[in-house]
Amino acid sequence: MTAALALARQAMDENEVPVGAVVVKNQQIIGRGFNRPLATHDPTAHAEIAAIRDAAQFLGNDRLQDCDIWVTLEPCAMCAGAIAHARIKRLYFGAGDAKGGAVEHGPILFGQSTVHHKPEIYGGIMAEEATALLKLFFQSRR
């Protein structure tokens, strides 16, 4: 999660909402991403999507077997859907997101009967650090 937080800081340096993510397999980081929809002109460029695409390229496979994802913020519906498609084994996230989150909030996607893959879910990891970054970012933009 320390690596994911470092990526979130990189997003903040580029004036993007600070969220970072890494994909880990066999205790090795194989995918990295941070939120950057503005710079890339890409509404899908969330941290998780970037990290998953990066890891899938690394593995040469659209299924990330035995991979975990660590992300600083609770995933939205788009990212939770991508986590399911990628067959991620474990989802570790930092801060909960009552507004945009889709794991513990809103549609609670992995609790839906139609979801085709459900990772193990561990929330609240280094949540204070993740929240502090987000607060700092939004305060600086006022």
Place this chain on the structure above:
Amino acid sequence: MTAALALARQAMDENEVPVGAVVVKNQQIIGRGFNRPLATHDPTAHAEIAAIRDAAQFLGNDRLQDCDIWVTLEPCAMCAGAIAHARIKRLYFGAGDAKGGAVEHGPILFGQSTVHHKPEIYGGIMAEEATALLKLFFQSRR
């Protein structure tokens, strides 16, 4: 929708599940995509994501203002989330998808109180053609 169906056929030619999508602005197609997670080693490479990314590159903006999306199959949670992030104005889709769909089925994403953007939704457009393609594809793989 005819253009989206042609893209779905292109997916089938590449042995991918045949789904196609186009983004339209001012009666002009500005984004195209078809489903190709296998060829691209990318679990996020659904038709809608590809078409949205294509259109966002064309516009140089992560928000697709006054744009509509036409897709041959009911979007999944990932793609419905992307449609919300992109601020798509109208969603036109072909066949419903009881298993993977997230618009009329499963989480019914745009009905959630936390969704930050809800397009106008028109389903069932040329649904027979879309369904016929999908059936043909899955029959050919048996």
